[in-house]
Amino acid sequence: xxxxxxxSQIKKSVLLTTVGAGALLMxxxxxxxxxxxxxxxxxxTGSHIASPGYVAPTPVTAVSAQELTEADPSxxxxxxxxxxxxxxxxxxxxxxxxxxxxxxxxxxxxxTVGNTLxxxxxxxxxxxxxxxxxxxxxxxxxxxxxLFLLKRVDVVxxxxxxxxxxxxxxxxxxxxxxxNFNGVKGxxxxxxxxxxxxxxxxxKLAVGTGFGGGKGxxxxxxxxxxxxxxxxxxxxxxxxxxxxxINLPAGSATQQAFACGxxxxxxxxxxxxxxxxxxxxxxxxxxxxxVFNYGTQVTGATMIGxxxxxxxxxxxxxxxxAKNMTAYERTSWDFSDDLSVYAEGAxxxxxxxxxxxxxxxxxxxxxxxIASDNAFLPASVKAAMAANKLTSFALNKYWGDLPTAVVNxxxxxxxxxxxxxxxxxxxxxxxxxxxxGQTREHTFITNDNNVGxxxxxxxxxxxxxxxxxxxxxxxxxxxxGCIPVNPFGNAGITPVVGHTANGVTQAQLAYLTGTxxxxxxxxxxxxxxxxxxHAFDTWAGPASVATGFEYRYESMSQVANPNVSIDxxxxxxxxxxxxxxxxxGNYSVAEGYVETDIPLAKDLPFVQSLDFxxxxxxxxxxxxxxxxxxxxxxxxxxxxxxxxxxxxxxxxVRAPSLAELFAGGAPGIPAGGVQNFLQAGNPINQGVIANxxxxxxxxxxxxxxxTLGVVLTPDWLPGFQASVDGYRIAIRNGIANFSTAQIxxxxxxxxxxxxxxxxxxxxxxLKQVNQVPQNISSINTEGVDFEANYLFNIEDVIDGVxxxxxxxxxxxxxxxxITNLPGSVIFNNAGVGIPQWRYTYxxxxxxxxxxxxxxxxxxxxxxxSKTLTAQQLLxxxxxxxxxxxxxxxxxxxxxxxxxxxxxxxxxxxxDVPPATAGLVARSNGYEPFGRHFRVGVRFNF
Numbered sequence: 001x002x003x004x005x006x007x008s009q010i011k012k013s014v015l016l017t018t019v020g021a022g023a024l025l026m027x028x029x030x031x032x033x034x035x036x037x038x039x040x041x042x043x044x045t046g047s048h049i050a051s052p053g054y055v056a057p058t059p060v061t062a063v064s065a066q067e068l069t070e071a072d073p074s075x076x077x078x079x080x081x082x083x084x085x086x087x088x089x090x091x092x093x094x095x096x097x098x099x100x101x102x103x104x105x106x107x108x109x110x111x112t113v114g115n116t117l118x119x120x121x122x123x124x125x126x127x128x129x130x131x132x133x134x135x136x137x138x139x140x141x142x143x144x145x146x147l148f149l150l151k152r153v154d155v156v157x158x159x160x161x162x163x164x165x166x167x168x169x170x171x172x173x174x175x176x177x178x179x180n181f182n183g184v185k186g187x188x189x190x191x192x193x194x195x196x197x198x199x200x201x202x203x204k205l206a207v208g209t210g211f212g213g214g215k216g217x218x219x220x221x222x223x224x225x226x227x228x229x230x231x232x233x234x235x236x237x238x239x240x241x242x243x244x245x246i247n248l249p250a251g252s253a254t255q256q257a258f259a260c261g262x263x264x265x266x267x268x269x270x271x272x273x274x275x276x277x278x279x280x281x282x283x284x285x286x287x288x289x290x291v292f293n294y295g296t297q298v299t300g301a302t303m304i305g306x307x308x309x310x311x312x313x314x315x316x317x318x319x320x321x322a323k324n325m326t327a328y329e330r331t332s333w334d335f336s337d338d339l340s341v342y343a344e345g346a347x348x349x350x351x352x353x354x355x356x357x358x359x360x361x362x363x364x365x366x367x368x369x370i371a372s373d374n375a376f377l378p379a380s381v382k383a384a385m386a387a388n389k390l391t392s393f394a395l396n397k398y399w400g401d402l403p404t405a406v407v408n409x410x411x412x413x414x415x416x417x418x419x420x421x422x423x424x425x426x427x428x429x430x431x432x433x434x435x436x437g438q439t440r441e442h443t444f445i446t447n448d449n450n451v452g453x454x455x456x457x458x459x460x461x462x463x464x465x466x467x468x469x470x471x472x473x474x475x476x477x478x479x480x481g482c483i484p485v486n487p488f489g490n491a492g493i494t495p496v497v498g499h500t501a502n503g504v505t506q507a508q509l510a511y512l513t514g515t516x517x518x519x520x521x522x523x524x525x526x527x528x529x530x531x532x533x534h535a536f537d538t539w540a541g542p543a544s545v546a547t548g549f550e551y552r553y554e555s556m557s558q559v560a561n562p563n564v565s566i567d568x569x570x571x572x573x574x575x576x577x578x579x580x581x582x583x584x585g586n587y588s589v590a591e592g593y594v595e596t597d598i599p600l601a602k603d604l605p606f607v608q609s610l611d612f613x614x615x616x617x618x619x620x621x622x623x624x625x626x627x628x629x630x631x632x633x634x635x636x637x638x639x640x641x642x643x644x645x646x647x648x649x650x651x652x653v654r655a656p657s658l659a660e661l662f663a664g665g666a667p668g669i670p671a672g673g674v675q676n677f678l679q680a681g682n683p684i685n686q687g688v689i690a691n692x693x694x695x696x697x698x699x700x701x702x703x704x705x706x707t708l709g710v711v712l713t714p715d716w717l718p719g720f721q722a723s724v725d726g727y728r729i730a731i732r733n734g735i736a737n738f739s740t741a742q743i744x745x746x747x748x749x750x751x752x753x754x755x756x757x758x759x760x761x762x763x764x765x766l767k768q769v770n771q772v773p774q775n776i777s778s779i780n781t782e783g784v785d786f787e788a789n790y791l792f793n794i795e796d797v798i799d800g801v802x803x804x805x806x807x808x809x810x811x812x813x814x815x816x817x818i819t820n821l822p823g824s825v826i827f828n829n830a831g832v833g834i835p836q837w838r839y840t841y842x843x844x845x846x847x848x849x850x851x852x853x854x855x856x857x858x859x860x861x862x863x864x865s866k867t868l869t870a871q872q873l874l875x876x877x878x879x880x881x882x883x884x885x886x887x888x889x890x891x892x893x894x895x896x897x898x899x900x901x902x903x904x905x906x907x908x909x910x911d912v913p914p915a916t917a918g919l920v921a922r923s924n925g926y927e928p929f930g931r932h933f934r935v936g937v938r939f940n941f
Contacts (some may be wrong), residue, residue, distance in 0.1 A: 045122065045154035045174040047163060047613070048546035049532050049597050057613050057634030057646040058159045059707055059725045061085065061787060061810065065150040067842060070853035070887040073189050073904050073934055074202050075225060076150060077104050077142050082857050084812035084838035085109070085155055085785065086173075092143075092227060092320045092352070103128060103141040103352065103409070108157065108170035109729065109781060110817060110834050113139040115654055115703075117160065117168040120145060120175050124165075124552070126437025126524035127658065128411060138522070138556075138657035142175075144348035144413050146328030148185075148204045148221040151178045157785065158707040158727055159632040161652025162615035165550065165591055169652045169703040169731060179330060179342075181208035181219045183897075189936025193929045194910060195237075198319055200227040200934075212333070220329040229321030229354070230929070237930075242310045243915045245873060246302040256873040257297070258864075260915055263308030265294060266301050267363045267396030269490050274300075274396055277388040281381070282307070287489030289381050309359075309398055319929065323351040339422040346415045353408040360399040360449030360513070365686045366570050367394040368458040368487050375460045375469040376486040399454070400490045401504045402512060403447045405577050413439040428533030437524045444517035449576040452567035453482070453511055460484035483511040518560045518580045522658060525553045532595075540609070541599035548593055555586035556658040564667055572687050573667055585662025585696065589655070591619035608638040613648075621655055621700070628653050628700050644711040646725075652705060656698040660735060660773045663694035667768075674740045676766050677748035678758070685766040690740045695772035703731040709785075719791035726784045734777035740769040742823050782816040783830075786839075803847035811839035827866040835860035835880065849898075853887040859926065864916070879914045881926050883907045889938075897941030904934040 046058040063083070071079035081089040081104075090105040090113065105113035118125060118140040128141040153175055160168040186205040192198060208219030243260040266274055270283035272292055282292040295306025302308075325348065332342035362368050370377065371392045372385045385393070419433030459472045471482035485508050504512070532546030560580035567574045595615035602609045613634040620627055634648035673686040709725030738746065738754070744766065746754040759768040790807040814836050817829040830836050837860035845852045864876035889902035913926035 045119070045172060045176075046156045046160060047597075048530050048548060048593075048595055049544045049613075057611075057636045057648050057707075058632075059157050059646075059709060059723070059727075059785060061155040061157070061785075062152050063155070064152045067808065067844075068150075068153065070844065070851075070889075070904075071842065071855055071885060072906065073187070073887065073902065073936055074191065074200055074227075075143070076147055076153075077145075080106070080142075080153060080173075082840050082855075083155070084810055084840055085157060085171075087812070087838045087859065088834070089113075092229065092322045103350070103411075104143040105139050106142055106173050108155070108173070109727075109783075110814070111170040111729070111731070111779065111781070114167065114657055114660075114735075115170040115731075117164055117166075117172045118142060118175075119164065119172060121177055121179070122174060123417070123433065123435065123528070124524070124526055126413065126415060126439050127522055127554070128413065128439050128441065138659040141350065141411065142173075143322070143324055144326060144350050144411070145175060146177070146221055146223065146326045146346050146348070147175060148206050148223050149177045149179075149181055149208075149219065149328065151176045157725075158705045159615075159634060159648040159650035159652070161630040162593060162617045162632040162650060163595060165593075165617060165619065165630075166589070166653055166655040166700070169654045169701070169705075170729070177328075179219070179332070180217060181206060182210065182217075183208060183941055185938070185940040187936055187938040189934055191904070191932060191934030194931035194933075195929075197230050198228060198929055198932070200225070202226070202936075215335075216331070216333045218329070218331045221327070223324070223326045225322070225324040227319070227322045229319040237912060239310070241915060244302075246297065246304075247299045248297055249299055252297075254871055254874060256868070258873070258876060258916060259297065259304050261304050262302050262310070263295065263304070263306055264301065264311050264398070265298050265303040265306070265308055267361060267367075267398050268292070268307060268309055269359070269398050269400035271368070271395045271397040271487055271489070273393055276393060277390065278381075278384060278393055281384075283488040285490045287376070287378065287486060289378055320352040320354045323349075325349045336422075338424070339420065341418075341420045343416075343418045345417070347413070349410075349412045351408075351410050353406055355404045355406055359404055360402050360447070360454075360576060361397065362399075362449075362451060362454050362458075363396045366451045366455065366572065367396045368455055370395050370487070371459065371461075371472075373461055374458075375462050375484070376488055378488070395458070395487060397458075397487055399449065399512070401485075402449070402509065405445055405447045405449065405513075407443065407445050407577075409441065409443045411439065411441040413437065424531075425533065428531060430529070430531040432527075432529040434525075434527045436526075439520075439522040441520040441522075442517065443520075444515055445575075445577055446515050447509075447513045448516045450512060450514055450567075450574060451572065451576050452569040452574060454485075455569060456480075456482045457485040457508070457511060458487040460486070481511065483507050485512065514575060516560075516562070516575050516577070516580065518558055518664075520556060520558045523553075523555045527551045535596070538599050540602040543596065543598040545597075546593075546595040549591070551588070551590045553586065553588045554658055555584070556662055557584035558582055558662075558664045560664060564665060566689075570687075572669055573689065580666055581664035581693065583662050583664030583694065585623075585658065585694070587621060587623035587655075587658075587661065589619050589621045591617055593617035606639055608640050609636075610638075611636045619653075619655075623661065623696065624655050624698060624700055628655070628702075642712060642714040642716075644713075645709070646711065647708040648706070650705045651702060653700045653702045654735075655700045656695075656735060656773070659694060660698060661694050661696050663692075665691045665693040665770075667691040670740055674744065674766055674769060676764075677741075677745040678760070678766075679764055688740065688766040689768040690771055691768055692737070692771045695774065698735060698773060699733060699775050701731060701734045701775065703729055703779075705729045717790075720789070722786075722788040724784065724786055726782075728782045729780070731777075731779040733775045734779055735773045735775060736777035736821055737771050737773055738776065738821070738823070740771060743769050743771070746823065776822055778820045780816060780818045780820075781814065781830075783812060783814040786811040786813075803845055806844045806846075807842070809839065809841040811837070813837055825867045829866075832863050832866050835862045837880075849891040849893070849900075851889050851891075853885075853889075855885040856882065857885070858882045876916050878916045881911055881913055882909075883911055883927060884909055894939075895941065897939065900938045900940075902936055902938065904936075906932045906934075 046060050068076040068079045088107040088110045106116050107113050108116045125140045127138040156172040160172040184207050190201040202225040204223045206221035210217050241260050242262045273281040280292045293307045295303040297304045328346045330344035334340045415437040417435035421431035456473050461472050463470045469484050471484050474482050528550040530548035534542050535545040536543050560582045564581050565574045598612045600610045601607050615632045617630045632650040637645040667689045673684040674688040676685045706728045711723045713721050743754050757770040761767045787810045794801045794803045814830045817834050840857040842855045859881045861880040862878050885906040887904045891898040891900040910931040912930045917926050
């Protein structure tokens with residue numbers, strides 16, 4: 001027998017078997033750990049120790065820039081959100097009205113954006129205020145990072161707090177840039193979704209070169225991106241089908257139902273009378289009285305079908321129109337092999353805007369009062385009022401005459417950094433840096449409805465002296481500026497310029513609406529230094545130590561215009577959507593850490609090596625309780641070549657964010673009122689102001705993380721890596737908010753501390769409830785991460801077939817996610833809103849200039865609820881979503897470089913979310929818009 005032929009056949013058989021087995025394992029959600037292009041030695045995120053060959057016990061997923069770009073050529077941050085670990089992250093898709101202003105925030109382990117620390121080249125970034133109203137997290141909007149020079153992204157999922165400090169309870173996402181780029185590269189791309197409603201385009205350019213005889217280096221990049229978004233939720237399929245949970249009329253088999261075609265029963269564009277002898281009276285566009293068709297399953301707010309309008313719900317996902325610009329520059333100089341200095345700066349601008357909810361409305365407690373002498377009242381309605389002995393009635397109206405309120409968010413950020421690094425004492429590496437970052441965010445709501453002015457304008461009468469139509473209030477206050485408006489129908493007088501479909505004059509528009517704004521300035525100054533190297537030797541090998549310090553100062557100021565106000569006519573907020581309070585605050589933190597890696601054993605039976613890694617960090621916070629300790633202990637056990645066991649235990653903290661500490665009030669009026677547990681009979685009080693603001697008395701929350709996993713890199717299968725890591729995270733003293741009703745109930749039950757947040761009217765009814773974040777919650781979550789990579793030449797499997805294939809699969813299984821908030825039902829959220837399974841599998845074929853990339857990503861099914869009984873709402877199983885993406889590229893040699901046109905399709909099979917996805921809103925991570933096409937070209941010289 002020819003031994004060469006035999007070996008070749010055996011090797012091919014092993015490869016074929018492995019590929020087939022790998023496909024089967026991946027189809028049942030298997031694998032995870034480290035990118036296939038990790039040929040060079042790199043310092044992986046998760047440790048400050050820089051000794052060669054060091055392997056941290058902490059699980060790290062490293063994803064190359066090429067892989068991210070092929071998954072989504074327009075923005076690598078959107079392809080990063082496709083990883084199972086980051087499946088609950090925020091982005092522009094699905095952002096219409098979701099409280100994140102269209103910004104992109106990364107969320108690890110479903111543990112909120114505030115528990116994920118985002119780094120750029122290992123350093124902190126000045127936070128952007130993500131959210132409005134009750135969402136007070138301060139975090140980094142990663143769409144504003146300079147990422148065209150990106151090399152890779154490292155995702156650390158355990159024990160990172162002792163290494164990097166506060167906010168790393170869930171882990172760290174570290175964006176690693178190429179700081180030694182030489183040449184010129186760029187890209188141009190454009191795309192749109194299958195329906196043609198969402199269009200995008202982008203331009204990117206980077207240059208880099210050496211100077212000074214090779215001692216100096218300079219590089220820079222510029223990125224421009226624009227997405228038209230889906231401006232109105234009613235331009236989407238989900239928005240038009242209007243599916244949501246509704247209450248059912250008394251006597252129904254269940255109290256609630258999930259239905260599509262849901263409309264509003266409590267008002268419409270022409271105006272609707274919802275009670276009394278004239279119930280069902282409405283008006284057509286011309287203001288003529290007619291009868292309202294109530295449809296079926298009618299309750300006080302909703303119904304199915306009929307003449308009602310579709311209103312916004314959380315299930316109707318849009319996409320914030322977005323414009324981004326980022327610019328980056330870095331200059332460095334090597335004085336010697338042991339000393340380098342550098343300076344860098346980055347500037348970014350982002351603009352997002354979206355329609356906020358349904359049309360402006362005067363509904364319920366703010367309904368329009370129509371008196372029998374109203375100047376616009378049709379004669380037939382006057383007669384009906386007289387016949388029923390009515391002097392007035394309440395008219396519930398959605399103002400279709402007015403432009404829909406739009407939230408605009410303009411943000412710019414500036415980051416400057418200078419530093420030095422080098423070596424001392426032989427192999428000891430040191431680095432120091434100082435940086436300052438500033439973010440300015442301007443949020444303004446245009447055409448926000450002035451609720452009280454609408455009531456005054458609709459109460460129009462004929463001035464007995466002049467015979468002109470005026471507001472009733474003007475008769476006694478001639479200079480009050482009130483402008484009368486015909487509330488019946490949808491006709492108006494003269495269309496507003498720029499809003500030809502609307503029928504109000506510019507003067508009426510100015511009186512009925514206004515612009516509400518806030519400006520937030522966030523400043524961060526950071527100074528840090530690190531040193532690491534070989535400390536001593538043990539019999540098992542050299543021990544390494546890293547130590548360092550960091551001082552950080554953060555401040556924020558929030559200026560509201562106008563400041564929050566109460567309209568005396570309605571005893572409620574002046575504006576329907578935006579009412580804010582000015583505020584400011586700051587804090588500082590000084591911290592130091594020490595980390596060590598100590599070999600414990602080597603070359604023993606079943607112990608090729610055993611290493612200990614530990615870290616301890618102590619931080620002193622100026623505002624939130626003084627000293628706080630975090631620590632990590634981990635072991636790496638190499639059984640033999642290719643078989644490793646690793647585990648960590650850590651304590652991490654998250655200090656309260658600037659917004660959670662100092663954000664000014666953002667009042668709102670809860671729909672349906674608030675139950676007053678302080679009054680006999682626990683009545684529902686309407687018009688209660690719920691005021692969300694910061695709480696300067698917060699303390700840090702802390703979490704403990706345990707991980708245990710195995711890593712396989714068998715030498716009999718070169719190019720293959722796989723890992724399986726189980727994790728358990730427990731968060732205590734967690735920062736969370738009680739609901740308004742829960743705060744009142746807690747007060748009634750003797751929790752006197754909660755009574756400080758309740759403000760009563762003289763008659764004992766609720767006036768205001770202050771919702772502030774408190775250290776009241778705990779979270780327990782468990783799961784398993786899987787990752788696998790395999791890189792091989794096809795010719796090793798099939799003779800004569802050229803090319804290379806790189807496979808990369810990641811999956812996450814969540815077995816438990818329990819949130820314990822006092823007074824709330826405790827249950828396992830895994831599989832309810834939070835899918836238990838997510839996976840992303842990627843395959844890349846390349847042969848010379850040609851490459852093809854395929855990706856399959858799956859969000860698992862889930863259940864509708866574990867808290868609602870069958871009498872409330874029948875249980876639903878909500879289907880998952882499988883998305884298949886493709887990228888095809890061909891690199892054409894040109895003048896010593898390459899020009900690479902490409903074609904990209906995401907969601908090839910147009911798998912839109914199921915209608916029942918609305919039962920869990922956005923938390924299930926559905927992509928709402930279906931198939932999306934992109935074409936573009938990249939060049940590199």
